[in-house]
Amino acid sequence: MSGIPWELVLAIIGVLVPIAAFLWEFAVVGRKRLGYRVQMDTTPTDVSPAHAGAWRRLERESGERLVDPSFALLRIENVASAPITESDYSAPANTEVGLWARFPGRRVTGVVVTELSDPALGRYFADDAPGLGMRDTQEGAVTVGIVELPKVKLNPGAHYKVLVVLERAGDNDLQFPEPEVVGTVSGGGDGKILKTKGQTGTPRWVVALVCFLLMIGLAEPFLFEVTGDDPAPLDCASGELTVVGSTAFRSVLREAGESYRDSCPEAEIELRLDNSHQGLRALDESGERGVLAFSDGPKGDRMPALVPRPVALLLFTVVIHPDTGVHDLTSAELREVFAGEISNWRELGGNDLPVRIVDREAASGTRATFEERVLGGVKEPGENTEDCVSAPRGEVARCRRDGTDELLGAVAQTPGAIGYAELKAAQGRGEVQLVRVDGQAASAKAAEAGAYPFWQTEYAYTRGVPAADSLPMSFLRFLTNQRGADIIRSHGNTPCQDLRNPVTCRPEPAP
Structure with missing residues (x-):
């Protein structure tokens, strides 16, 4: 199905359908067509005898x-696109009558032509002209008045009007069946004369055609979506990309990588996320352009070959084992806890319960953020081990x-434990x-107001400036477009473009 040029197919349909509809309506079915209207059919049954006047004197x-x-x-009237001539009427050649107007339940007592669209039509209705006449016929128990109309030549849009005087026949009810005009002409559809109405708006076939074209326009995106084997590649690049660095941004990068590969199947993206420092070092030492490193916070003055680009504002949180009974800690209390000055939660x-601290390795960007923004620049003291329960005498x-996931698991499994992690992962x-x-x-709102301190800018780093059409640059653009930004938001983070100052990508309280 992907080899079919659907854009061209739908464009051709959009052009051919109106042309075919026009030709069908005016050149095939409607090339020659007669129509009739009953513009008046009235019986003055409510006229008072005292005011009937001349009406009361109507007589044979x-x-x-x-x-x-x-x-x-x-x-x-001629309602088609071609002239109707005398030879187009399907009545026998030996008669001048072309049409018959029928009035069931009534007799015809008089006929007069009241209006001609062209005075030249008058020759068909002169006193000595054959074709115009009236008679009554019996169809079973019903009397039917007949008005015979001549084979009139009518150009497109031409018409004439006939006024008929009638009377009730027999004991029929005054609610007579509606008159009808019968006859056929050759050269258009079934040739039967059509009952028409005064046209004051858009013809129904035109409305139907417009609706069809509108449906084509609305269905086009859907057809492209369901019939295409591959999504349309917008700003796609091919090749291999290795993403290293922050574990706090892992869930975002995993979903973004899958979404990018769905749209760009010729791209291969591999995630190797250990921590921010190791990711930066791996990028710096690799010397390759097919590597992206993500870091919680800036790299500082080291590794001058790496070029930063802010991507999002990340929120972090302090986490604790529920058995501690602690829900709210001040920055000063947190400094005391992580300095080992408080050994029991009471x-x-x-x-x-004894205090047990679970922290990240020294190269972690999350740890660096915690020390900078919560501990006020104070480094966590001492060396730590894999044992979260035992401690030397007198120490925490x-x-x-x-x-991130490993830290959260350790806090969950260790009574009295406290640690810190990326917000969405902790939630x-x-x-x-x-x-x-x-x-x-x-919360982003509290961070923006300057009331919540535990946040950090997430940076993407490249070695130098990759080519604009390279996979690293294409993936970075994906993270900042609508789909990538939505993924970032869905994981509890804030895209830089949503902040008051997207360039610095930091919370800035309103002035």
């Missing part, structure tokens, strides 16, 4: 008064984990409790 030539007289005004109003137990772990800092829960 014999002087006998008409029985329940009525009037009917018929309009006969010292802070919590439960009688301290253990290290290499990634997905119901076994840990999120701690308010200085009374503020982690």
